[in-house]
Amino acid sequence: MKDEKQVIRVRNLFKKFGDFTANHDLSFDVYKGEIFGFLGANGAGKTTAIKILSGLSYPTSGEIEVAGFDVYKQRELLKRNIGYMSQKFSLYEDLTVYENIRFYGGIYGLSRKEIKMKADELLTTLNLEHVRNKRIGELPLGWKQKLAFSVAILHNPDIVFLDEPTGGVDPVTRRQFWDLIYEASRKGITVFVTTHYMDEAEYCDRVSIMVDGKIEALDTPSELKKQFEAKDMDAVFLRLARNSSYQE
Amino acid sequence: MLPIIFVMPIIQLCILVFAATYDMKNTNLYVVDKDLSSHSRELISKFNGSPFFTVKDLGFSVDAGEKELFKDKVDAILVFEKGFGNDVDLKRPAGVQVLVNAIDASAAGLYNAYIQAVIQDYNLHLQPKLINAKTRQPIQIVDNSYSHLFNPEMDYIPYMLPGILVLLVTVIGLFLSAMNVVREKEIGTIEQINVTPIKKYQFLIGKLIPFLIIGFFELGVGLLLATFVFKIPFLGSLGLIYLVAFVYLLVVLGIGLLISTQTDTQQQAMFIAWFFMVVFIMMSGLFTPVESMPEWGQKLNFLNPVSYFIKMIRMIMLKGSGFKDVMRELGILGLYGIAMLTIAVNRYRKVS
Numbered sequence: 001m002k003d004e005k006q007v008i009r010v011r012n013l014f015k016k017f018g019d020f021t022a023n024h025d026l027s028f029d030v031y032k033g034e035i036f037g038f039l040g041a042n043g044a045g046k047t048t049a050i051k052i053l054s055g056l057s058y059p060t061s062g063e064i065e066v067a068g069f070d071v072y073k074q075r076e077l078l079k080r081n082i083g084y085m086s087q088k089f090s091l092y093e094d095l096t097v098y099e100n101i102r103f104y105g106g107i108y109g110l111s112r113k114e115i116k117m118k119a120d121e122l123l124t125t126l127n128l129e130h131v132r133n134k135r136i137g138e139l140p141l142g143w144k145q146k147l148a149f150s151v152a153i154l155h156n157p158d159i160v161f162l163d164e165p166t167g168g169v170d171p172v173t174r175r176q177f178w179d180l181i182y183e184a185s186r187k188g189i190t191v192f193v194t195t196h197y198m199d200e201a202e203y204c205d206r207v208s209i210m211v212d213g214k215i216e217a218l219d220t221p222s223e224l225k226k227q228f229e230a231k232d233m234d235a236v237f238l239r240l241a242r243n244s245s246y247q248e
Numbered sequence: 249m250l251p252i253i254f255v256m257p258i259i260q261l262c263i264l265v266f267a268a269t270y271d272m273k274n275t276n277l278y279v280v281d282k283d284l285s286s287h288s289r290e291l292i293s294k295f296n297g298s299p300f301f302t303v304k305d306l307g308f309s310v311d312a313g314e315k316e317l318f319k320d321k322v323d324a325i326l327v328f329e330k331g332f333g334n335d336v337d338l339k340r341p342a343g344v345q346v347l348v349n350a351i352d353a354s355a356a357g358l359y360n361a362y363i364q365a366v367i368q369d370y371n372l373h374l375q376p377k378l379i380n381a382k383t384r385q386p387i388q389i390v391d392n393s394y395s396h397l398f399n400p401e402m403d404y405i406p407y408m409l410p411g412i413l414v415l416l417v418t419v420i421g422l423f424l425s426a427m428n429v430v431r432e433k434e435i436g437t438i439e440q441i442n443v444t445p446i447k448k449y450q451f452l453i454g455k456l457i458p459f460l461i462i463g464f465f466e467l468g469v470g471l472l473l474a475t476f477v478f479k480i481p482f483l484g485s486l487g488l489i490y491l492v493a494f495v496y497l498l499v500v501l502g503i504g505l506l507i508s509t510q511t512d513t514q515q516q517a518m519f520i521a522w523f524f525m526v527v528f529i530m531m532s533g534l535f536t537p538v539e540s541m542p543e544w545g546q547k548l549n550f551l552n553p554v555s556y557f558i559k560m561i562r563m564i565m566l567k568g569s570g571f572k573d574v575m576r577e578l579g580i581l582g583l584y585g586i587a588m589l590t591i592a593v594n595r596y597r598k599v600s
Contacts, residue, residue: 084443088436
């Protein structure tokens with residue numbers, strides 16, 4: 001743990017859709033600057049939880065604070081201080097790269113000068129200067145995802161939520177994507193990431209594993225491996241997920 | 249998409265204005281002349297001489313004529329019974345039977361009116377002149393003359409064109425806005441927007457402005473075509489038309505955005521927008537006068553933005569009405585627009 005300051009504090013979070021409980025009694029903390037892996041099989045309730053934490057969805061009950069703001073009452077303040085990138089690709093395909101940056105920068109209230117500066121910096125870092133005025137729709141998926149991530153942290157949020165950010169991209173691009181995540185983390189941005197690539201779980205400072213809406217394990221990857229006597233995270237995950245009613 | 253948005257309405261305008269007309273062009277007649285007198289022939293030749301009628305066929309039985317009517321070869325049948333000429337000669341009431349194909353009631357009304365007019369004309373010519381015994385001048389029988397104000401030739405283009413223009417602005421406004429937010433739901437960009445601190449009204453105003461501009465542009469092109477190609481009179485102020493269009497578009501875009509925020513797929517949005525569109529247009533007074541609708545229909549029209557705009561644009565263009573003349577309608581539309589937009593902003597949910 002890099003810093004003991006909590007940026008996400010969740011106590012007894014429940015989310016129900018009719019009879020179905022998507023999140024069952026979740027309680028956990030995430031600390032400033034850490035990379036927190038939120039793992040689980042499809043349908044385990046990861047996306048539901050991430051939507052609640054980022055203010056897109058109401059919890060049924062529970063105490064939740066994100067970046068120091070209450071998700072019930074201080075939703076708009078909370079949104080000012082988080083970034084979000086969903087599994088559905090989220091930049092506007094018919095706008096150019098720069099137009100997207102300008103648009104989102106504008107929403108977060110960055111000045112023209114700041115936007116220009118940030119855009120230059122971002123495009124140089126990503127080595128994408130040459131596509132500045134290309135429409136997003138024309139770019140390969142890997143580039144789009146790196147751009148989407150950079151745009152999500154354009155306004156220097158306290159936390160960035162990434163919902164399966166590397167779905168469908170090749171291993172090399174995934175590796176590059178994780179470099180971006182490390183870089184953001186170095187700058188003090190807390191990264192909350194869901195994934196079902198177990199090798200990516202090894203890159204996280206701490207991981208939680210969700211099965212059927214409940215958190216079944218939460219620790220550093222090395223501790224988890226020790227605890228379950230497994231050689232890698234894949235084995236840890238399989239042992240836990242095997243008990244799922246979903247998998248039978 | 250952009251070229252479609254701009255080009256299609258122009259093409260529609262050109263096609264619809266010429267096609268959607270109530271002018272009578274040509275009515276095909278079947279004449280059953282059992283009389284074969286000089287009088288029946290004279291009346292037939294009057295029909296033949298009229299630019300509105302063509303005598304397609306002559307025969308001696310009504311049945312044969314009906315067969316043609318069933319095949320849609322002719323629109324009406326004229327029947328002269330035996331003795332028609334004789335009756336005319338003896339100054340007895342002489343009858344002509346007219347059978348009209350009334351599948352299309354409004355067309356049938358037109359055929360009938362034109363046929364009556366020809367027969368009337370023939371009648372006048374038969375009437376002996378009444379002469380005043382003292383002055384030896386013909387006595388004036390009551391003759392009505394009329395003039396059509398604001399559209400002296402009763403030309404249908406000046407009447408239809410403003411209405412069709414309204415229609416095009418409506419289609420663009422309603423459909424594009426109805427499809428817009430829901431499209432973002434489908435492709436997923438709405439989530440990225442909802443997670444930002446953007447205010448709901450800011451987001452919807454951002455959606456509103458482009459469609460306002462497109463609507464204005466379309467109206468401008470339509471008005472240019474109206475003035476320079478169709479040469480219809482433009483008596484009122486252009487500024488006033490744009491003011492009316494602005495207020496009107498607020499209503500239509502408000503409805504569109506409301507539909508968009510309430511639906512989950514573009515299909516649903518399309519379907520609902522289409523429903524409103526058809527009801528609005530059919531009841532708007534574009535094709536049938538509002539005055540001839542049943543009372544409940546007229547009352548329902550209170551909620552029909554299209555009828556307000558058509559009424560106002562006709563008043564301004566053809567009559568030269570000013571701001572004061574359209575103030576009431578404009579006020580209602582304004583309140584309507586504010587209401588729709590407020591509801592749309594309210595119903596748009598950033599959190600589910």
